[in-house]
Amino acid sequence: MKNSINALLLSAALTGLVGGTMAAAQPVNHSSAKTRVSAVAGFRLASQDQDKTKHSCKGKNDCKGQGGCKSSANGCKGKNDCKGKGGCATDGSKPPSVI
Amino acid sequence: MIQPMNLEQLQRTMAAAVMLPLTADELMQPTNSAGRPMTEVAAEFIQPNSRLTAFDRLEIYNRQYWFRLQSAFTEDFPALRAVVDPARFESLMNAYLAAHPSRSFTLRNLGSSLHAWLTANPRFAGPRFALAIDVTQVEWACVEAFDNAELTPLSLAAVAALGADSQLGLQPHVQLLALSYPADDFVLQMHQRQKRESSEAGTRTGDSAIHAVKRLRLSKKATWLAIHRADDSLYYKPLTRPEYQTLAALRSGTTLPEALQAGFAGLRIAAPRQVALVQQWFTNWAELGWLCTPLPEPFAS
Amino acid sequence: MAANRFNAFQTHGVGIGLRIPHYDHIFSHKPAVDWFEIISENYMVDGGRPLRMLDRIMDQYKVVQHGVSMYFGSSQAPDREHLRRLKTLVRRTRTPWLSDHLCWGSIDGTYSHDLLPLPYTWEAVEKTAARIRLVQDFLEIPVAVENVSSYAAFTDSQMTEWEFLNEVVERADCGILLDVNNIYVSSVNHDFDPIDYVNAIPAERVAQIHIAGHTRYEKYILDTHDHPVIEPVWQLYARAIERCGPTPTLLEWDDLIPTFDEVWAEARKAERYLKPLETPAEHQLLAGVAL
Structure with a gap:
């Protein structure tokens, strides 16, 4: 009994694989391909603005992108230029915005 | 007279100073972990100039190190920051980064140990520990799904060659999560809110998002999902428990029949229903290109 | 002289650093930028959007790689995984030369992510020259090392920064990515005359x-790369x-990034100094001199 269920499940998996692989391989135009993928992909989180990079060769000041600067250090004098400018972008990229 | 350090000794000494945690005021600590004054440590290898002492000059690098890591880490975990609140997040972040400094040439991997570390150090998450753990997993999965490899999906010929002992690989960008809370919805809302506020006010994480999280009362609900990439976009795909279990078994390297058995383990689902579900899942997964040949190192997880 | 074996005899003109906020503008307006410099590490990934965007850029523009974590001056051996990924990217971009910094940044497998x-x-x-040679041999393309901005000097130093740079590149037989803004920044921080360095x-x-902008504190x-280039730096550039x-010239702008047009306009100011020699015949002549 158990073996026959296992065989049925395996057969179902292979049938599904064949069907899905054929659907994915069908020549379709770009927009219909996107629609088809979207239908099974789930909830879209992001596209354009999920871009992010973390590397650059610039020095870091004390604007941590967290809404303000602390200015108690001698090295900080004149560094309060974060405020009112929307925080400080970091590393040449915007926050992750997974969305 | 102090003997000059060789290059390796000097770099080790400077790295220890540069990576020394900052004070609460974000300055270099007056003493190192051995209790030695940092003025002495700095003077041993750094030259002062007319405006800055050796300590001041070393402090510039000390602060830059922490600011760089903090901003990279904060970028990757905005929803966690909202869940634990910004002040607690600061402590969490600094403790984590002190315990797990970067071991990779890329800052992209900075949060790779956060889930394990936070699990072992629940006090840093505060009263919403379980939610914080879930959110951490979701946000790290987003990092992985964003740029992990997408290998060639199974071809029809490869499918035709599958047998009872076959193994299947799962695309490296597909991240499987089993959560205690519907944290995916929550993270989605958080990120949307932050994005909206950022674009409206030109500011980063809005305070109202954090206040909204404080008011939020999420109920526990077992949640399974995949975070994956399609057409260069990230998606959340809700999964059922047997679907998740099947995929997790495939990823662990079991054969296809073993994965199917593992999928329904502990569940009472009628056989015909099981068959229908399996066919539907595999159709979807194949259509999404999730399945490939078993992964070689270093992709296998 | 400008097209030489250290830049694979290329005659790239003025370029700018490729930055994400400018993607849309670049793809929709196709501005006539001569070349883009990419930060290698941002594209040393296995897949996804970063590589897709890079491929789109490469369809239309010349790209040169610039790294931030090779740490030629680190006292220990380079990370094999880093080198492997870098070579994969080099093959993808077919960058004519590659640059990274004359600095260190990691020890015992821990990374500072700073220069x-x-x-x-x-x-x-x-040690630095030996490491540059190793990397250059492995990558099989010319490598140029960039002088960095610095905020500290060492009690053990036995020579000036430019003497050090010269000794390293001579022993490594590699090129130089001359950052005139970094020379200016370091000259103020260490009280030397920047023109001595350029000379x-x-x-x-x-x-x-x-070329780049910086932030002056008390x-x-x-070296914040968040302002236009200041006049004293242009003067150093003119002398260079x-x-x-x-010489292929690149403007870096990494923070508080303005519109593409503003960055490009700033970069094109370099043409004031390049134009007089910019004819094909002159380039050929210069390349011949270098040969």
């Missing part, structure tokens, strides 16, 4: 020049061009 200064010692000369570099090894300057001839 930490080196002591200007003979030991550092030998001392071996002009025939200069593969590329960087007691030091930080005078010595090296028209």
